[in-house]
Amino acid sequence: MNFAVIGAGAVGMLTASLLKEAGCSVQLITRRPEQAEKINANGIKRDGEVHFVEASSEWDRIPPNAFILVAVKYSHLPDIIKKLKSCCLDNPLVFMQNGMMHIELIRNLPQQNIAAGIVEHGALKISETEVRHTGKGIFKFALLSGDEKRFLPLLNINGVKAEWHKDADQMLFRKVLLNTMINPLTALLSLKNGELLSNPHAYELLKNVYTELYSAFPEIETLLPFEQVTALCASTAENTSSMLADKLAGRQLEVDTILLYTIRRSPYALPILQTFYHLLKAAEKE
Ligand SMILES: NC(=O)C1=CN([C@@H]2O[C@H](COP(=O)(O)OP(=O)(O)OC[C@H]3O[C@@H](n4cnc5c(N)ncnc54)[C@H](OP(=O)(O)O)[C@@H]3O)[C@@H](O)[C@H]2O)C=CC1
Numbered sequence: 439m440n441f442a443v444i445g446a447g448a449v450g451m452l453t454a455s456l457l458k459e460a461g462c463s464v465q466l467i468t469r470r471p472e473q474a475e476k477i478n479a480n481g482i483k484r485d486g487e488v489h490f491v492e493a494s495s496e497w498d499r500i501p502p503n504a505f506i507l508v509a510v511k512y513s514h515l516p517d518i519i520k521k522l523k524s525c526c527l528d529n530p531l532v533f534m535q536n537g538m539m540h541i542e543l544i545r546n547l548p549q550q551n552i553a554a555g556i557v558e559h560g561a562l563k564i565s566e567t568e569v570r571h572t573g574k575g576i577f578k579f580a581l582l583s584g585d586e587k588r589f590l591p592l593l594n595i596n597g598v599k600a601e602w603h604k605d606a607d608q609m610l611f612r613k614v615l616l617n618t619m620i621n622p623l624t625a626l627l628s629l630k631n632g633e634l635l636s637n638p639h640a641y642e643l644l645k646n647v648y649t650e651l652y653s654a655f656p657e658i659e660t661l662l663p664f665e666q667v668t669a670l671c672a673s674t675a676e677n678t679s680s681m682l683a684d685k686l687a688g689r690q691l692e693v694d695t696i697l698l699y700t701i702r703r704s705p706y707a708l709p710i711l712q713t714f715y716h717l718l719k720a721a722e723k724e
């Protein structure tokens with residue numbers, strides 16, 4: 439099976455190396471040619487093992503039948519969308535971003551077959567050619583447009599666990615709610631995921647956020663029971679959330695596509711989350 443992975447950050451390097459290990463043919467597309475050169479020379483190091491994946495910053499290296507997995511951040515998408523409007527017109531596309539604001543952005547792409555992906559793995563970029571697999575999980579996919587049969591091969595890749603979901607909105611919103619609860623609190627308080635449970639003040643805030651979300655989205659009771667939130671904090675206890683990792687690295691935070699999305703989707707004002715939103719935006723570097 440052929441893949442092109444766009445973006446050689448934490449998720450891009452993790453996904454490309456897992457697919458290569460599974461015997462797939464993988465073309466990694468970097469933004470900077472110098473990163474592609476380093477990857478071609480040294481491979482991708484993942485937890486001490488090296489996986490040789492072909493990398494380039496040239497989009498014409500993408501085979502016409504390859505699945506294109508877009509593994510960049512929400513804020514990087516405008517450039518990618520510009521490219522996709524005139525190339526890779528027949529390739530199936532999968533967008534792997536956290537959050538949900540990208541769904542509107544990609545609505546008018548010319549490609550027929552488009553899916554959303556959820557990455558329930560933890561990945562930390564160590565260097566231009568090294569990634570740490572900080573949490574082993576699963577990939578989830580759901581159809582945004584086109585023919586779902588086109589994507590079913592993604593569920594049968596050796597050693598790469600994947601699930602198909604019938605309802606893209608529900609799949610994505612569950613993850614948004616999870617990220618809305620964990621990411622801002624960890625980023626604001628500089629806590630690891632597990633400390634949201636062990637720090638009594640953080641735990642109180644986590645419960646209050648859940649209660650606030652419940653008032654706006656009562657379906658959360660079945661979509662994402664509080665026990666599932668605490669179970670995830672416990673199973674990723676040592677993880678630095680992606681929002682805290684971005685803050686520590688001085689990168690732009692994915693606040694809008696996660697937190698602002700939730701605030702806007704709510705039928706009522708959400709004062710706790712609005713406060714978190716302004717605290718995070720006020721501290722964000724230009
Ligand atoms: N890290 C994690 O554990 C998880 C992340 N996610 C989600 O996955 C998405 C990606 O996250 P993550 O991998 O951590 O982000 P990173 O910031 O580590 O990586 C993003 C990569 O995209 C590259 N990029 C930006 N613009 C382009 C472009 N025009 N062409 C090619 N490459 C480009 C960047 O390149 P450059 O370095 O040159 O700027 C960078 O390598 C996010 O939405 C995140 O929320 C989901 C679950 C877990």
Ligand SMILES: CC(C)(CO)C(=O)C(=O)O
Nearest residue numbers: 620674677678679680681
């Ligand atoms: C679920 C969670 C919070 C795990 O760290 C995550 O997806 C993230 O860090 O963005």
